[in-house]
Amino acid sequence: MEDTFIIFSKGSRAYLGQYVAVMELKFFVASFINGWNLRLGKETTEEMMNQAEYFLAFPKARECHVVFDKADE
Incomplete structure:
Protein backbone atom coordinates (compact mmCIF):
# COMPACT_ATOMS: atom_id res chain seq x y z
CA MET A 1 0.00 0.00 0.00
CA GLY A 35 -6.47 24.54 20.55
CA TRP A 36 -9.91 22.94 20.12
CA ASN A 37 -12.21 20.65 22.07
CA LEU A 38 -13.60 18.01 19.71
CA ARG A 39 -16.88 16.17 20.14
CA LEU A 40 -19.19 14.21 17.91
CA GLY A 41 -22.17 16.04 16.47
CA LYS A 42 -25.75 15.27 17.54
CA GLU A 43 -26.53 13.51 14.26
CA THR A 44 -23.64 11.04 14.65
CA THR A 45 -24.74 7.70 16.10
CA GLU A 46 -22.69 4.77 17.33
CA GLU A 47 -23.88 2.59 14.44
CA MET A 48 -22.72 5.19 11.91
CA MET A 49 -19.23 4.98 13.35
CA ASN A 50 -18.87 1.18 13.07
CA GLN A 51 -15.98 0.25 10.85
CA ALA A 52 -17.17 -0.85 7.41
CA GLU A 53 -13.99 -2.30 6.00
CA TYR A 54 -10.78 -3.45 7.61
CA PHE A 55 -8.27 -2.61 4.89
CA LEU A 56 -9.31 1.05 4.63
CA ALA A 57 -10.53 2.27 8.00
CA PHE A 58 -13.59 4.44 7.46
CA PRO A 59 -16.97 4.66 9.20
CA LYS A 60 -19.88 2.60 7.90
CA ALA A 61 -21.93 5.70 7.08
CA ARG A 62 -18.93 7.27 5.29
CA GLU A 63 -19.40 10.45 7.31
CA CYS A 64 -18.45 11.72 10.72
CA HIS A 65 -19.85 14.94 12.12
CA VAL A 66 -17.35 16.60 14.43
CA VAL A 67 -17.95 19.81 16.35
CA PHE A 68 -14.99 22.09 17.10
CA ASP A 69 -15.36 24.16 20.28
CA LYS A 70 -12.66 26.72 21.05
CA ALA A 71 -10.57 25.51 24.00
CA ASP A 72 -10.45 27.75 27.04
CA GLU A 73 -6.98 29.11 27.59
Missing part, protein backbone atom coordinates in the same frame (compact mmCIF):
# COMPACT_ATOMS: atom_id res chain seq x y z
CA GLU A 2 2.89 2.40 0.69
CA ASP A 3 4.13 1.94 -2.88
CA THR A 4 0.89 3.41 -4.23
CA PHE A 5 1.15 6.49 -2.00
CA ILE A 6 4.13 8.34 -3.46
CA ILE A 7 3.40 12.03 -3.06
CA PHE A 8 7.11 12.87 -2.79
CA SER A 9 8.22 10.58 -5.65
CA LYS A 10 10.69 7.72 -5.32
CA GLY A 11 14.16 6.78 -6.34
CA SER A 12 16.99 9.12 -7.24
CA ARG A 13 14.63 12.02 -8.00
CA ALA A 14 12.73 11.85 -4.72
CA TYR A 15 12.11 15.01 -2.73
CA LEU A 16 15.00 15.38 -0.29
CA GLY A 17 12.95 17.15 2.37
CA GLN A 18 10.09 14.66 2.51
CA TYR A 19 10.74 13.60 6.11
CA VAL A 20 10.94 17.20 7.28
CA ALA A 21 7.73 18.02 5.38
CA VAL A 22 5.86 15.10 6.95
CA MET A 23 7.16 16.08 10.39
CA GLU A 24 5.97 19.67 9.87
CA LEU A 25 2.52 18.49 8.75
CA LYS A 26 2.17 16.31 11.85
CA PHE A 27 3.30 19.19 14.07
CA PHE A 28 0.80 21.58 12.44
CA VAL A 29 -2.13 19.17 12.83
CA ALA A 30 -1.22 18.44 16.45
CA SER A 31 -0.88 22.13 17.35
CA PHE A 32 -4.11 23.01 15.53
CA ILE A 33 -6.13 20.28 17.24
CA ASN A 34 -4.62 21.21 20.62
